[in-house]
Amino acid sequence: MDSYLTSGESHHASGEHTHDEEGNKMFGFIVFLLSESVIFLSFFAGYIVYKITTPNWLPAGISGLEIKDPAINTVILVSSSFVIYLAERALQRHDLMKFRLFLGATMAMGSYFLLGQALEWNSLAFGFTSGVFGGMFYLLTGFHGLHVLTGIILQLIILVRSFNPGNYDTGHFGVNATSLFWHFVDVIWIVLFILIYLWQ
Amino acid sequence: MTNISVKNVNLPSEEPHHESPGNWKEYFSFSTDHKVIGIQYLVTAFIFFLVGGIFAMVIRGELITPESDLVDRTFYNGMFTMHGTVMLFLWTFPSLVGFANYLVPLMIGARDMAFPRLNAVAFWMVPVVGILLMASFFVPGGPAQAGWWAYPPVSLQNPTGHLINGQVVWLLAVAISGVSSIMGAVNFVTTIVKMRAPGMGFFKMPLFVWAVFSAQIIQLFGLPALTAGAVMLLLDLTAGTAFFDPSKGGNPVMFQHYFWFYSHPAVYVIILPIFGIFSEIFPVYSRKPLFGYKVVAISSLLIAVVSAIVWVHHLYVSGTPAWMRMLFMVTTMLVSVPTGIKVFAWVATIWGGKIRLTTPMLFALGALIMFVFAGIVGIMLSSVPVDVHVNNTYFVVGHFHYVLFGTVTMGLYAAIYHWFPKMTGRMYYEGWGKLHFWLTFIGTNLNFLPMHPLGLQGMLRRISSYAPEYEFWNIIASLGSFLLGMSTLPFIFNMVVSWMHGQKAPANPWRAIGLEWLVSSPPPVENFEEIPIVISEPYGYGKSEPLTANIQNQSHPYKPHS
Ligand code: HEM
Ligand SMILES: [Cu+2]
Numbered sequence: 001m002d003s004y005l006t007s008g009e010s011h012h013a014s015g016e017h018t019h020d021e022e023g024n025k026m027f028g029f030i031v032f033l034l035s036e037s038v039i040f041l042s043f044f045a046g047y048i049v050y051k052i053t054t055p056n057w058l059p060a061g062i063s064g065l066e067i068k069d070p071a072i073n074t075v076i077l078v079s080s081s082f083v084i085y086l087a088e089r090a091l092q093r094h095d096l097m098k099f100r101l102f103l104g105a106t107m108a109m110g111s112y113f114l115l116g117q118a119l120e121w122n123s124l125a126f127g128f129t130s131g132v133f134g135g136m137f138y139l140l141t142g143f144h145g146l147h148v149l150t151g152i153i154l155q156l157i158i159l160v161r162s163f164n165p166g167n168y169d170t171g172h173f174g175v176n177a178t179s180l181f182w183h184f185v186d187v188i189w190i191v192l193f194i195l196i197y198l199w200q
Numbered sequence: 201m202t203n204i205s206v207k208n209v210n211l212p213s214e215e216p217h218h219e220s221p222g223n224w225k226e227y228f229s230f231s232t233d234h235k236v237i238g239i240q241y242l243v244t245a246f247i248f249f250l251v252g253g254i255f256a257m258v259i260r261g262e263l264i265t266p267e268s269d270l271v272d273r274t275f276y277n278g279m280f281t282m283h284g285t286v287m288l289f290l291w292t293f294p295s296l297v298g299f300a301n302y303l304v305p306l307m308i309g310a311r312d313m314a315f316p317r318l319n320a321v322a323f324w325m326v327p328v329v330g331i332l333l334m335a336s337f338f339v340p341g342g343p344a345q346a347g348w349w350a351y352p353p354v355s356l357q358n359p360t361g362h363l364i365n366g367q368v369v370w371l372l373a374v375a376i377s378g379v380s381s382i383m384g385a386v387n388f389v390t391t392i393v394k395m396r397a398p399g400m401g402f403f404k405m406p407l408f409v410w411a412v413f414s415a416q417i418i419q420l421f422g423l424p425a426l427t428a429g430a431v432m433l434l435l436d437l438t439a440g441t442a443f444f445d446p447s448k449g450g451n452p453v454m455f456q457h458y459f460w461f462y463s464h465p466a467v468y469v470i471i472l473p474i475f476g477i478f479s480e481i482f483p484v485y486s487r488k489p490l491f492g493y494k495v496v497a498i499s500s501l502l503i504a505v506v507s508a509i510v511w512v513h514h515l516y517v518s519g520t521p522a523w524m525r526m527l528f529m530v531t532t533m534l535v536s537v538p539t540g541i542k543v544f545a546w547v548a549t550i551w552g553g554k555i556r557l558t559t560p561m562l563f564a565l566g567a568l569i570m571f572v573f574a575g576i577v578g579i580m581l582s583s584v585p586v587d588v589h590v591n592n593t594y595f596v597v598g599h600f601h602y603v604l605f606g607t608v609t610m611g612l613y614a615a616i617y618h619w620f621p622k623m624t625g626r627m628y629y630e631g632w633g634k635l636h637f638w639l640t641f642i643g644t645n646l647n648f649l650p651m652h653p654l655g656l657q658g659m660l661r662r663i664s665s666y667a668p669e670y671e672f673w674n675i676i677a678s679l680g681s682f683l684l685g686m687s688t689l690p691f692i693f694n695m696v697v698s699w700m701h702g703q704k705a706p707a708n709p710w711r712a713i714g715l716e717w718l719v720s721s722p723p724p725v726e727n728f729e730e731i732p733i734v735i736s737e738p739y740g741y742g743k744s745e746p747l748t749a750n751i752q753n754q755s756h757p758y759k760p761h762s
Contacts, residue, residue, distance in 0.1 A: 028390040038424035135441035
């Protein structure tokens, strides 16, 4: 017989993992994010097909989307990915003060992004029901915005938890997952920005 | 090898006694034990199977005469829509998830699923889906009527003008069931990748585990597309968006793409675990190792991958360009290659074996026969010219019922009988089981075979009245359906009475190989006192190797004599 594996020999076939809850959670979370990204991919695919096949793509009276403010927004959101990375690093060094500082900065940047989006929505001359474009625009930016909001809430949770001394050294799953989620939200936004704003 | 009949199994004298979930109240609680959850899924699903079956008999009752005389047309539409929805979302998916829940941790030597609480939440969403769907009968205008695939623009019609109508409730229910399934998929994939016992490499996993793994990967990457489409449809219905509404510049065919990108692979979410069940059952009752284990394992994954790129065969008649039709016709036929390999492997396993025709084996054999028939018809359907001809006729209805009833439901019955002793600690009555089998087998063929000639003659589906020349075959089909309805009676009787009064089951009544048969029936709360160390192949029938290095069990057939 070729491969008699005995206990503890191969890494992921090993029984210790039964107790590796942190590892399981992180793995499960990554699997979940992969699945979640397919929802976005489906919307993106729909957007592309609609844009190519719809004769009057933009609603009547609209010539295109203003791009300057969304671009600034994009820069801020993408930079916040680096800031949350710094927070994660600080936590690894057990530097709680810096952790909270960087986390707070990330939350501020995320909130700025959301605010900017709200202002943009407010200024637009078309609505959710203005043809397929209107629907797609609000669906995509809204669904993404919901994710940003979720990210900020997650950040708030880990920030509050960091004030409870028992929490931060029992494992960093919450922090790592929040940070991964934030990077995910950023990457999605970059695709979204290219599709909606750059490809007009 | 002696032929064990169920009645005179020798009970091992010193069955280890463990406390196990014996209290029926536990099944109504928010339990996090994967075994309790598995049974909760199974029982819930079976109740909805009966509901869906009653709907089916209303449909068949209407169709016994050419006129539309039993129920009115809208109610009839609601009936076939709800029948399809209930059968798919509340019978096949949840019952297979139930088996996966019960068996996967046991089969891979784990104490539970990776996320027990998530597991319980995912289960409790299923009754919510069911109650929501049943509640849709009471909203203005009645339940959804656009068929289980809910194509716009039909599904966008809102004759009552109410914001909450049957279609909206239906979409919410489907969305919740999708969320529950994604939770389940995350849990299964994590469990299978991260929680296998030492020694259980991927190629020592039982084939049922391989099948569940492949099926759940489809769920992970297919379901989100359906969810996206469902959200857009819901917005069209309630918020006035234009995605699929042609009158507002939307494109209804886009919905078909979203829908079938998931729903074609979904066929394999259902059928792959059934294949897994076949692969567990045939070796045991033929006393032979499974033929071509590795190929069968890999073919599950292959099916999962290929099935993701064939969906357009449902859109042959939706204005799909010819080159695309050809492309998807070829990929569709490609799926039959790994499937064919599997069928070949099962036949080779049974061939020349010491066959024991117990109820699980009978059901599995019956299901395999039905599958081969359905497969031949399916290959016909995948060719564009045939599909264009019989699309939307009873030929298609006949085909998919050979799959869904003949193969899936009969395969589920096989699994229920096979693992019944393990799950309940009791033996079922073989005679009642056989009666159940023959009624089901005959009923299925009476019911669904006539649909093929009907379809070829041009009888359309989703109609409540038809031309008189179709009457003969329709009468036969309706009688078959009533027989099928009756066939559940001996089954229910058997299950209830056996569970209460059946003979106590030993740990391994079928002398099967597999970790789940090493523990007592039913298994103790945390499955294994000591996590097993796997040292041999999963289907070593006829070889005398120990399965594990550390678990000694009286009833294991290949325990080395020490
Ligand atoms: C007692 C057994 C059954 C009978 C008599 C029966 C009969 C029927 C009939 C007459 C239709 C309507 C076809 C049409 O008008 O287009 C139908 C549709 C359907 N059935 Fe069944 N069926 C049975 C069991 C099942 C099972 C076990 C499943 C799945 C596991 C299933 C899945 C479906 C689906 C998905 C549809 C399509 C519904 C739609 O068009 O929206 N059926 N069935
Ligand atoms: Cu298909």
